[in-house]
Amino acid sequence: METVAIFGTGLIGASFGLALKRAGFEGRILGVSSPSALEAALARGAVDEAAGFEEAARRADLVFLSQTISRILDTIGRLGPLLRPGALVTDAGSTKGRICAQARECLPSGSFLGGHPMAGKDTRGAAVAEAELFEGRTWILTPDDPAKFETPAARELVGWVEKVGAVPVVMTPEEHDRVVAFTSHLPQLLSTALAATLAAHLEKPEHLLAAGPGLLDMTRLAGSAYELWHDILETNPEAIGLAMDAGMETLARLRAYLLSQETERTFETGANLAARLRR
Amino acid sequence: METVAIFGTGLIGASFGLALKRAGFEGRILGVSSPSALEAALARGAVDEAAGFEEAARRADLVFLSQTISRILDTIGRLGPLLRPGALVTDAGSTKGRICAQARECLPSGSFLGGHPMAGKDTRGAAVAEAELFEGRTWILTPDDPAKFETPAARELVGWVEKVGAVPVVMTPEEHDRVVAFTSHLPQLLSTALAATLAAHLEKPEHLLAAGPGLLDMTRLAGSAYELWHDILETNPEAIGLAMDAGMETLARLRAYLLSQETERTFETGANLAARLRR
Numbered sequence: 001m002e003t004v005a006i007f008g009t010g011l012i013g014a015s016f017g018l019a020l021k022r023a024g025f026e027g028r029i030l031g032v033s034s035p036s037a038l039e040a041a042l043a044r045g046a047v048d049e050a051a052g053f054e055e056a057a058r059r060a061d062l063v064f065l066s067q068t069i070s071r072i073l074d075t076i077g078r079l080g081p082l083l084r085p086g087a088l089v090t091d092a093g094s095t096k097g098r099i100c101a102q103a104r105e106c107l108p109s110g111s112f113l114g115g116h117p118m119a120g121k122d123t124r125g126a127a128v129a130e131a132e133l134f135e136g137r138t139w140i141l142t143p144d145d146p147a148k149f150e151t152p153a154a155r156e157l158v159g160w161v162e163k164v165g166a167v168p169v170v171m172t173p174e175e176h177d178r179v180v181a182f183t184s185h186l187p188q189l190l191s192t193a194l195a196a197t198l199a200a201h202l203e204k205p206e207h208l209l210a211a212g213p214g215l216l217d218m219t220r221l222a223g224s225a226y227e228l229w230h231d232i233l234e235t236n237p238e239a240i241g242l243a244m245d246a247g248m249e250t251l252a253r254l255r256a257y258l259l260s261q262e263t264e265r266t267f268e269t270g271a272n273l274a275a276r277l278r279r
Numbered sequence: 280m281e282t283v284a285i286f287g288t289g290l291i292g293a294s295f296g297l298a299l300k301r302a303g304f305e306g307r308i309l310g311v312s313s314p315s316a317l318e319a320a321l322a323r324g325a326v327d328e329a330a331g332f333e334e335a336a337r338r339a340d341l342v343f344l345s346q347t348i349s350r351i352l353d354t355i356g357r358l359g360p361l362l363r364p365g366a367l368v369t370d371a372g373s374t375k376g377r378i379c380a381q382a383r384e385c386l387p388s389g390s391f392l393g394g395h396p397m398a399g400k401d402t403r404g405a406a407v408a409e410a411e412l413f414e415g416r417t418w419i420l421t422p423d424d425p426a427k428f429e430t431p432a433a434r435e436l437v438g439w440v441e442k443v444g445a446v447p448v449v450m451t452p453e454e455h456d457r458v459v460a461f462t463s464h465l466p467q468l469l470s471t472a473l474a475a476t477l478a479a480h481l482e483k484p485e486h487l488l489a490a491g492p493g494l495l496d497m498t499r500l501a502g503s504a505y506e507l508w509h510d511i512l513e514t515n516p517e518a519i520g521l522a523m524d525a526g527m528e529t530l531a532r533l534r535a536y537l538l539s540q541e542t543e544r545t546f547e548t549g550a551n552l553a554a555r556l557r558r
Contacts, residue, residue: 118490175482182486186476197529199551201461208552212398214470221493224546243476246476251468258519269475269478270498273474277494278495
């Protein structure tokens with residue numbers, strides 16, 4: 001793999017460029033993005049040159065799509081006729097079912113391997129990109145069928161995922177979407193709901209002063225951009241609905257049995273899970 | 280104020296001792312706690328000497344109660360006959376209504392000023408105490424009536440609260456309990472509910488790998504000790520119930536209108552509140 005094209009040079013795309021270089025990638029990195037995002041990525045040294053959509057698609061051995069989900073869907077729809085033989089397309093979209101279905105429909109067989117690096121930051125853009133962003137983080141890969149995971153280009157991608165410090169985990173697109181509805185989408189909606197509830201129910205502005213470090217943790221995700229979440233909600237509504245139902249059921253049970261041993265058990269179960277997540 | 284007695288030398292009590300010393304307090308600090316907690320606090324230099332309950336109560340100009348809420352209620356019940364004239368009792372309990380009522384009943388008028396420093400850590404105990412724990416944090420004070428805030432001993436306490444770097448905020452006990460039901464108790468229950476929901480609904484242990492930094496933020500509180508929360512839930516159930524109802528209503532509305540502009544507005548409201556909290 002000699003040429004990588006990064007479509008969308010925001011936090012994730014620019015961090016991937018920086019991480020590839022730090023991991024020893026010596027080929028060329030092309031960036032396809034808005035003028036301001038490209039300028040920031042070039043300034044950080046995350047991409048070597050700005051390129052147009054068609055040029056980048058024709059030159060790349062690896063196409064890395066780190067745009068919003070709706071943009072990724074659009075890009076996949078246009079890439080098919082442009083790709084080099086043997087080129088691989090991957091992405092960093094937060095839902096996988098729709099993206100993988102679009103790739104099945106629009107790209108040559110075996111040329112797409114969906115991905116989702118579980119990394120992020122409070123702030124967006126290439127200016128805050130980091131070569132270390134993926135270190136120790138899970139990087140989910142979602143081959144349609146196991147064979148697609150064994151092509152030379154796919155194996156090379158997995159090698160780079162490991163070299164940038166991430167831990168590859170393989171799931172089907174549908175399994176991914178069910179799982180992240182619980183591990184990512186439900187946490188976001190709980191954080192947003194908590195912050196919106198406080199906005200509606202605190203009696204005075206100075207009551208915001210009654211906030212400790214725990215409330216700051218619990219409202220960090222609430223600062224996320226709706227632009228990104230619109231696409232996530234739109235492309236995974238069934239799994240998100242089920243995860244929300246499950247979360248609301250747990251809350252309703254806590255509410256109903258607040259002073260009982262049932263609550264002690266729920267605290268224990270929750271504390272155990274929190275500890276396992278940190279292992 | 281020459282002698283301070285800290286009842287309960289865990290994280291908060293030992294941090295208060297360290298913070299007082301760093302802020303220039305040159306008097307004596309007595310510790311009343313379990314043998315192991317006292318040993319840890321003495322090793323950290325957070326207290327100068329271990330003392331028995333009665334001795335500490337008789338010698339102190341300021342009694343600082345940083346025990347669990349049920350212990351604080353018990354201690355207040357026993358302190359009355361022992362206190363020096365002019366001594367002030369304050370506390371760091373997470374709910375204030377029951378504690379202040381107990382103080383009204385059991386302590387001489389004007390000798391109690393309830394408090395709640397909005398500070399904490401993931402881990403407990405004097406071993407992780409910090410002189411800087413209260414820096415920049417709100418320290419809520421809950422006088423029964425404004426006059427109690429103007430005694431010489433109360434003014435001296437407020438002075439030390441400021442010298443340890445905290446920001447005093449005055450509320451009635453009832454207002455405190457309503458507000459922290461939203462800013463502290465609801466976040467805890469959401470974190471616990473999220474973690475317990477994941478424990479019940481993730482299909483495979485390896486699905487925990489699909490966790491990004493956001494899930495770690497959202498499950499940090501879930502690691503809290505139930506021992507502390509039992510007392511909080513038991514002494515503030517009405518306000519907590521209302522806060523949970525409000526939170527569940529926001530969630531149910533998000534669930535019902537997931538793909539509508541209502542959700543965009545909820546995200547905007549939440550993001551605004553999260554930004555205000557960080558100012």
